[in-house]
Amino acid sequence: MKRYRNATQWGVYNIEVEDGRIVGVSGVDEDPEPSEIGNVLLDGIQHGERIKRPSVRKGWLEGGDRQRCRRGSDEFFDVPWDEALEMAANELRRVADEHGNTSIFGGSYGWASAGRFHHAQSQLHRFLNLMGGCTRAMNSYSTAAAQVILPHVVAPWPQMELQQTTLQNIIDHTQLFVAFGGLPKRNAQVAYGGVTEHRTALDLDRAHKAGTEFVSISPIADDTEASLGATWLAPLPGTDVALMLGIAHVLETQNLADTRFLDSHCVGYSKVKDYLLGRSDGIAKTPRWASSICGLAAEDIVALACRMASKRTFVAAAWSLQRGDHGEQPYWMLATLASMLGQVGLPGGGFGFGYSAEAFVGSEYKRFNWATFPKGRNPTGFAIPVARISDMLLHPGDDVQYDGRAITYPVIKAIYWAGGNPFHHHQDLNRLVSAWRKPDTVIVNEPWWTPIAQWADIVFPATTSLERNDICASSHDPYAHFMQQAIQPQHEARSDHEIFAGLAAVLGFEDAFTENKSEREWIEDIWQRSQVMAQGQGFELPSFEDWESQGVYQLPHEPRVRDWLANFRENPAHFPLATPSGKLELFSETVASFDYLDCPGQAVWMTPLEWLELDRDAFPLHLLSPQPKNRLHSQFDHSAHSQASKIEGHEVITMHPEAAKERNLKAGDVVRVFNPRGACLAGLALNARMRRDTVSLPTGAWFKPCPVTGIELNGNPNVLTRDKGTSHLAQGPSAQTCLVQVEKYRS
Secondary structure, X not given: OEEEEEEEOOEEEEEEEEOOEEEEEEEOOOOOOOOHHHHHHHHHOOOOOEOOOOEEEHHHHOOOOOOHHHOOOOOEEEOOHHHHHHHHHHHHHHHHHHHOHHHEEEEOOOOOOOOOOOOHHHHHHHHHHHHOOOEEEEOOOOXXXXXXXXXXXXXXXXXXXXXXXXXXXXXXXXXXXXXXXXXXXXXXXXXXXXXXXXXXXHHHHHHXXXXXXXXXXXXXXXXXXXXXXXXXXXXXXXXXXXXXHHHHHHHHHOOOOOHHHHHHHEEOHHHHHHHHHOOOOOOOOOHHHHHHHHOOOHHHHHHHHHHHHHXXXXXXXXXXXXXXXXXXXXXXXXXXXXXXXXXOOOOOOEEEEOEOOEOOOOOOOOOOOOOOOOOOOOOOOEEEEHHHHHHHHHOOOOEEEEOOEEEEOOOOXXXXXXXXXXXXXXXOHHHHHHHHOOOOEEEEEEOEOOHHHHOOOEEEEEOOHHHOOEEEEOOOOOXXXXXXXXXXXXXXXXXXXXXXXXXXXXXXXXXXXHOOOOHHHHHHHHHHHHHHHHHHOOOOOOOHHHHHHHOEEEOOOOOOOOOOOHHHHHOOOOOOOOOOOOOEEOEOHHHHHOOOOOOOOEOOOOOOOOOHHHHOXXXXXXXXXXXXXXXXXXXXXXXXXXXXXXXXXXOEEEEOHHHHHHOOOOOOOEEEEEEOOEEEEEEEEEOOOEOOOEEEOOOOOOOOEOOOOOOEOOOOHXXXXXXXXXXXXXXXXXXXXXXXXXXXXXX
């Protein structure tokens, strides 16, 4: 038996192999709490769902209009590698020559591998850039609204994400931690680019033991670990802004707001104050007003406001809050609320986003931007908001507003997808099905017959990280791992690099793509460029050979002893923020100038498009679609570890016992979850520690519509979510604004 070190997006593991088979998976010594998601590797890699050889859809081979209506339900034929590469390359050349490179959509979503060289998105973009470019997607499904609104208010997203207040700062100084959206441990198992040490839950427990009190504001109590002893407040889903406004009204009217900080470090508070007091719209945002919207008692809102003002308080919002209708507003309002408390930049005070959303948020490790596989520049320079893919495919030529400008959707004739699964990430999958059948051709690199492979025309079998060597080194993780090839490429699989090199050879630019480097030479090149960068920062990386033999390198420990906004607090003129004013923009003249009715110049309450207070009779349950516990997104849903958490093969929806009783349902039932957009089957679990009008169905079940009825069979919640942008500003996904009904399934 041999042991190999390999990195994933949910941890680093020792892989045990015997006679070419994976027989064991265990966490590395550096990880204090390895994620159990690693168990998906035991059978998920060498699985019957592997794509064995290049495959082409029957209808596409038959020519004509390629019978696009059969995409997703057609059969596939195996094709030799050289023929498949020539077919795909010729089709890409045809589309570029006849329609221009913006008619090629380069789809990828970055979570495919923790490897820095075998990074599917980088490989795809390098190939398409050398071919003349493509249309791409910008921002992410996780944080699209945050990525657009926060630069107007506080700071660019990369700075927010990597530099915000550390958990050690909170352990040492925070008396009260108020978590809008909770602190779900399940999400902190993962981090894009890889994670070595799982410490989020341990650090939060340390804070609790050090005396930090927690308040968890979420419709579901389990969104914060019971060990933290948090006070649980359960507002109506999607009403956090109203609750924050009620708290802010108390701070203003009871002279608890820090007017000195608001005057010296913020702009626009006078407009916020007018809105709070009802001077601008005739509605005072009192606790009673907030109570009528969010469902919490007015006296509880007053008590929370006074508690926050009396302690060193840190306020945080989960990423889920900005994945709803008007998703920009809760993040803007959270920054406003923290500014009113006046503790921004003080040890243990202020605000932050995404704590427990990914493993690196709040870590105090040294940040180092390792060298990457060079992608080059996209000659088209063109991108659309990531959550607007269906709109683009369905409405070419239409304009979409985005952050103060108009973007015209191109005519997409070909999609090339490598890494990720839009039939997991995207909303209203039945609408995506219609959109996905518009292009002439869809080409996919994929290891397994996942939904994205099933909905393609040309499929290339790709290797997994266990079938190649690589480097795992991320800007948010203090380790660099040599990822060792543990098994031979399965069946006829090739790496993404080999696939694109083959296509580039047909198109005449193989040397430009590969630079005549082998896999090892590319990995060594990345390491050597990182060595130069490290020297510029005053430290030395070991030689490539020493690092390879050791298998791991840890950066020098440089803990951050000051809050990321401490300098700004002490001298805002000398250390301004990267906003137009250099201050916290509680009112933004820039955003106001866009004249968007759905995103004005300050944080406000706006009724969601779907809301229980308006639509309770027809669809009386608010559906939340969180990340799953047993896998990352939809990865390895075919594995035994993922399947073990299901009921009769269906993803599990959780409901309050009283809501189940009203529908004559019991735990273990298979239920039909539906609304006007679609329906899916799910297994039922019960939990009394959640709102009666809320249900929770995790994302990631492989999309499988019944060919007869159309009902989705595996429990994918995105057949139910609405494909609408958060607002004209960010156009992010609004999946968390979704109403449904649930009934017992009768086949």
